[in-house]
Amino acid sequence: xxxxxxxxxxxxxxxxxxxxxxxxxxxxxxxxxxxxxxxxxxxxxxxxxxxxxxxxxxxxxxxxxxxxxxxxxxxxxxxxxxxxxxxxxxxxxxxxxxxxxxxxxxxxxxxxxxxxxxxxxxxxxxxxxxxxxxxxxxxxxxxxxxxxxxxxxxxxxxxxxxxxxxxxxxxxxxxxxxxxxxxxxxxxxxxxxxxxxxxxxxxxxxxxxxxxxxxxxxxxxxxxxxxxxxxxxxxxxxxxxxxxxxxxxxxxxxxxxxxxxxxxxxxxxxxxxxxxxxxxxxxxxxxxxxxxxxxxxxxxxxxxxxxxxxxxxxxxxxxxxxxxxxxxxxxxxxxxxxxxxxxxxxxxxxxxxx
Amino acid sequence: xxxxxxxxxxxxxxxxxxxxxxxxxxxxxxxxxxxxxxxxxxxxxxxxxxxxxxxxxxxxxxxxxxxxxxxxxxxxxxxxxxxxxxxxxxxxxxxxxxxxxxxxxxxxxxxxxxxxxxxxxxxxxxxxxxxxxxxxxxxxxxxxxxxxxxxxxxxxxxxxxxxxxxxxxxxxxxxxxxxxxxxxxxxxxxxxxxxxxxxxxxxxxxxxxxxxxxxxxxxxxxxxxxxxxxxxxxxxxxxxxxxxxxxxxxxxxxxxxxxxxxxxxxxxxxxxxxxxxxxxxxxxxxxxxxxxxxxxxxxxxxxxxxxxxxxxxxxxxxxxxxxxxxxxxxxxxxxxxxxxxxxxxxxxxxxxxx
Numbered sequence: 001x002x003x004x005x006x007x008x009x010x011x012x013x014x015x016x017x018x019x020x021x022x023x024x025x026x027x028x029x030x031x032x033x034x035x036x037x038x039x040x041x042x043x044x045x046x047x048x049x050x051x052x053x054x055x056x057x058x059x060x061x062x063x064x065x066x067x068x069x070x071x072x073x074x075x076x077x078x079x080x081x082x083x084x085x086x087x088x089x090x091x092x093x094x095x096x097x098x099x100x101x102x103x104x105x106x107x108x109x110x111x112x113x114x115x116x117x118x119x120x121x122x123x124x125x126x127x128x129x130x131x132x133x134x135x136x137x138x139x140x141x142x143x144x145x146x147x148x149x150x151x152x153x154x155x156x157x158x159x160x161x162x163x164x165x166x167x168x169x170x171x172x173x174x175x176x177x178x179x180x181x182x183x184x185x186x187x188x189x190x191x192x193x194x195x196x197x198x199x200x201x202x203x204x205x206x207x208x209x210x211x212x213x214x215x216x217x218x219x220x221x222x223x224x225x226x227x228x229x230x231x232x233x234x235x236x237x238x239x240x241x242x243x244x245x246x247x248x249x250x251x252x253x254x255x256x257x258x259x260x261x262x263x264x265x266x267x268x269x270x271x272x273x274x275x276x277x278x279x280x281x282x283x284x285x286x287x288x289x290x291x292x293x294x295x296x297x298x299x300x301x302x303x304x305x306x307x308x309x310x311x312x313x314x315x316x317x318x319x320x321x322x323x324x325x326x327x328x329x330x331x332x333x334x335x336x337x338x339x340x341x342x343x344x345x346x347x348x349x350x351x352x353x354x
Numbered sequence: 355x356x357x358x359x360x361x362x363x364x365x366x367x368x369x370x371x372x373x374x375x376x377x378x379x380x381x382x383x384x385x386x387x388x389x390x391x392x393x394x395x396x397x398x399x400x401x402x403x404x405x406x407x408x409x410x411x412x413x414x415x416x417x418x419x420x421x422x423x424x425x426x427x428x429x430x431x432x433x434x435x436x437x438x439x440x441x442x443x444x445x446x447x448x449x450x451x452x453x454x455x456x457x458x459x460x461x462x463x464x465x466x467x468x469x470x471x472x473x474x475x476x477x478x479x480x481x482x483x484x485x486x487x488x489x490x491x492x493x494x495x496x497x498x499x500x501x502x503x504x505x506x507x508x509x510x511x512x513x514x515x516x517x518x519x520x521x522x523x524x525x526x527x528x529x530x531x532x533x534x535x536x537x538x539x540x541x542x543x544x545x546x547x548x549x550x551x552x553x554x555x556x557x558x559x560x561x562x563x564x565x566x567x568x569x570x571x572x573x574x575x576x577x578x579x580x581x582x583x584x585x586x587x588x589x590x591x592x593x594x595x596x597x598x599x600x601x602x603x604x605x606x607x608x609x610x611x612x613x614x615x616x617x618x619x620x621x622x623x624x625x626x627x628x629x630x631x632x633x634x635x636x637x638x639x640x641x642x643x644x645x646x647x648x649x650x651x652x653x654x655x656x657x658x659x660x661x662x663x664x665x666x667x668x669x670x671x672x673x674x675x676x677x678x679x680x681x682x683x684x685x686x687x688x689x690x691x692x693x694x695x696x697x698x699x700x701x702x703x704x705x706x707x708x
């Protein structure tokens with residue numbers, strides 16, 4: 001069924017014919033924009049910015065004013081859930097997130113509450129309502145959460161661990177301790193995404209930032225399996241909202257991901273998108289996969305790399321152009337402009353009229 | 355042809371029938387050993403230790419005295435080549451390697467000398483001769499080099515870059531500048547490996563630590579292609595020395611690696627070794643692939659993980675047990691012992707008599 005009134009992003013996610021490839025990019029609302037840095041300075045801290053709906057709304061809309069993007073993504077953080085669980089989130093300048101009370105034992109897991117999004121995460125839902133009002137139905141809004149596995153990594157490590165030794169001690173030494181933690185997180189993630197959908201987001205995305213640190217057997221059980229469980233619970237109330245799964249370093253597992261119920265799989269920049277398409281067949285759409293580091297080169301080089309990816313994906317719908325990872329804070333704006341414009345200009349030839 | 359007198363490692367590399375799976379591990383001569391730390395303190399600096407053949411020899415042999423290992427690996431560093439090219443290598447405590455004079459331009463590349471191993475890297479060759487004398491022909495010695503691509507990363511970044519933005523600026527903005535640099539490095543690597551073979555090493559290994567940061571097209575051209583070229587030049591003088599290629603994060607490209615002329619492919623811990631074996635068929639042996647972080651758990655858990663990997667590889671020759679990455683400096687010795695002993699004890703059942 002072709003809906004002429006759907007936004008490009010939705011049509012691409014559902015692999016319906018479209019006139020060109022839609023484009024948005026991870027962390028498009030963020031530090032590479034001077035207007036973001038101005039608001040961030042006004043807010044005082046990163047979490048204060050997340051928790052102030054008017055400012056979070058403003059920041060969500062900023063990249064759409066500058067670039068011809070086909071989606072907005074809620075400005076927030078994947079760690080709002082553990083924060084709402086009472087772990088005490090702080091962002092240490094230059095060091096990333098830190099939890100005051102990391103999870104260290106089965107007793108800690110048992111004591112973890114599952115947040116009620118309408119209460120502890122109300123500020124996110126309010127931001128969504130404000131953004132939706134501003135977008136006026138023209139541009140779709142993507143909501144998101146961290147995957148249960150990725151949240152567990154941060155919660156057990158107490159922050160962005162470099163070698164993940166704490167959670168790997170659990171993984172190899174006492175994997176049975178991980179199940180209750182991931183069950184709770186899976187429930188918290190699905191409650192949170194369901195509340196985001198009820199508040200108005202058009203698409204949901206799970207960020208499985210740390211799935212790629214796992215051996216295959218553990219990825220399938222603890223990362224993909226728990227993301228799938230979270231999605232299944234979301235679908236009980238919201239059967240048709242399109243969902244995207246992004247696993248950094250997940251290129252080995254595309255077939256399993258494609259069978260997990262998500263409409264689209266996000267690719268990092270390592271995996272060739274043409275080979276990925278062959279592997280997943282017609283089961284899912286693909287999102288990606290420009291190396292964010294390519295944006296440090298010239299606008300001409302960016303254009304060449306955009307063309308390479310469009311060409312590797314090939315003809316037809318089912319591709320959402322994006323970066324293979326979040327944009328870096330010091331990315332030159334002219335590269336971003338070149339990327340977005342190149343997708344607008346070069347992609348129509350890959351979408352021949354029916 | 356079955357040679358009853360070959361060491362297990364060589365037989366496994368050539369996929370000849372063997373009674374059990376051989377085992378060694380990356381960075382087995384290193385900081386996790388108290389006896390290493392004592393010698394390192396005596397030497398004064400890491401590079402002084404590398405450059406003193408008597409001490410480098412002693413350190414190479416240390417792990418063999420403690421554990422029942424099937425190979426020694428030369429104690430040295432992948433950055434000896436750029437050091438010999440005059441870039442000025444230093445190891446900053448807690449920060450990793452740093453070059454005083456990184457490569458920043460085509461002129462820098464043009465000015466780079468290709469080292470004569472018999473002159474600038476004599477200390478490595480002398481270490482090899484000492485180690486071989488000590489080993490007395492019983493245990494094979496593995497020589498190694500960094501892959502041309504990995505060396506280029508360090509040389510252009512000036513050290514262990516976190517986002518590789520300098521070399522990626524070249525990659526995307528001016529890939530034609532990379533060819534002359536990688537050509538020189540490929541020649542330097544092959545000269546160096548050839549000299550190591552002439553000095554006595556029984557196997558050579560290329561460490562492509564940073565191949566996995568590349569998109570597929572760039573990996574094939576700049577990382578695998580240049581490693582293959584280096585191997586081809588080695589083979590002109592030494593047609594039969596077995597060679598191993600290890601690319602961290604290279605799981606997507608096993609088929610291409612298996613067709614590149616190396617006898618064995620090293621796997622990190624992400625890739626399932628059973629699936630890897632199916633993909634490469636009978637073309638190469640596989641080395642790996644225990645997660646080094648598994649060694650932070652209990653000896654019982656280590657044993658379970660060893661069994662999982664032996665079982666996933668399955669019956670027959672062609673597997674060299676190893677870690678999926680270098681051992682961490684604070685790894686408990688009892689875990690290492692448990693790993694090595696588990697391979698000795700559990701692997702015979704996977705090698706049924708003919």
